[in-house]
Amino acid sequence: xxxxxxxxxxxxxxxxxxxxxxxxxxxxxxxxxxxxxxxxxxxxxxxxxxxxxxxxxxxxxxxxxxxxxxxxxxxxxxxxxxxxxxxxxxxxxxxxxxxxxxxxxxxxxxxxxxxxxxxxxxxxxxxxxxxxxxxxxxxxxxxxxxxxxxxxxxxxxxxxxxxxxxxxxxxxxxxxxxxxxxxxxxxxxxxxxxxxxxxxxxxxxxxxxxxxxxxxxxxxxxxxxxxxxxxxxxxxxxxxxx
Numbered sequence: 001x002x003x004x005x006x007x008x009x010x011x012x013x014x015x016x017x018x019x020x021x022x023x024x025x026x027x028x029x030x031x032x033x034x035x036x037x038x039x040x041x042x043x044x045x046x047x048x049x050x051x052x053x054x055x056x057x058x059x060x061x062x063x064x065x066x067x068x069x070x071x072x073x074x075x076x077x078x079x080x081x082x083x084x085x086x087x088x089x090x091x092x093x094x095x096x097x098x099x100x101x102x103x104x105x106x107x108x109x110x111x112x113x114x115x116x117x118x119x120x121x122x123x124x125x126x127x128x129x130x131x132x133x134x135x136x137x138x139x140x141x142x143x144x145x146x147x148x149x150x151x152x153x154x155x156x157x158x159x160x161x162x163x164x165x166x167x168x169x170x171x172x173x174x175x176x177x178x179x180x181x182x183x184x185x186x187x188x189x190x191x192x193x194x195x196x197x198x199x200x201x202x203x204x205x206x207x208x209x210x211x212x213x214x215x216x217x218x219x220x221x222x223x224x225x226x227x228x229x230x231x232x233x234x235x236x237x238x239x240x241x242x
Contacts, residue, residue, distance in 0.1 A: 004033040013056040022127045026117040036100040045097045051108045053083040058104030154187040156226040
């Protein structure tokens with residue numbers, strides 16, 4: 001993580017996502033813009049939180065880790081999204097680990113300033129309420145989606161979620177047996193069945209698989225199969241996707 005000393009860029013994000021009223025004049029001086037590179041951890045499960053982060057550029061992955069060391073990917077998120085909201089409201093330790101999937105920009109503010117200047121600020125409280133309730137809404141939809149749609153549809157949706165465009169169409173590195181196992185858990189199927197579906201996708205020309213690398217070849221075909229991408233949702237202004 002590095003702090004980006006560019007107030008104009010910070011102000012640009014505030015205007016672009018209409019956050020100027022959310023963070024009023026007493027909070028504005030305490031906002032900072034932070035940059036994270038791919039693979040950087042933004043926060044770690046079980047640690048004491050210090051910051052509320054607002055994702056304004058890039059993509060992040062949220063996952064949980066069991067006491068046995070097994071990980072489960074919970075979601076992928078793109079702007080506009082908030083990290084640390086539930087922990088701020090409830091006063092708990094960090095619930096899940098958040099990792100940058102791409103280069104990421106986040107607006108951050110320490111909890112102590114929120115407690116001092118934001119706890120009675122209605123626009124901020126409404127903003128947090130909308131974000132938190134939207135997370136519960138999306139989670140409910142995702143669970144229903146996993147129960148009601150075949151694995152082929154869920155995998156197509158998952159692949160669209162983790163690859164945002166043609167320049168980000170390769171799933172490699174950790175996208176080997178371990179991360180494909182995470183994908184199986186995420187969409188609610190077995191690793192063996194997931195591999196069978198991937199082979200079907202390869203035959204249809206939707207993806208290619210070679211030595212642990214999956215390349216999305218036909219995003220339009222995946223989109224047609226998915227119908228709509230349940231794992232990423234727009235929420236109006238700011239092109240929010242969860």
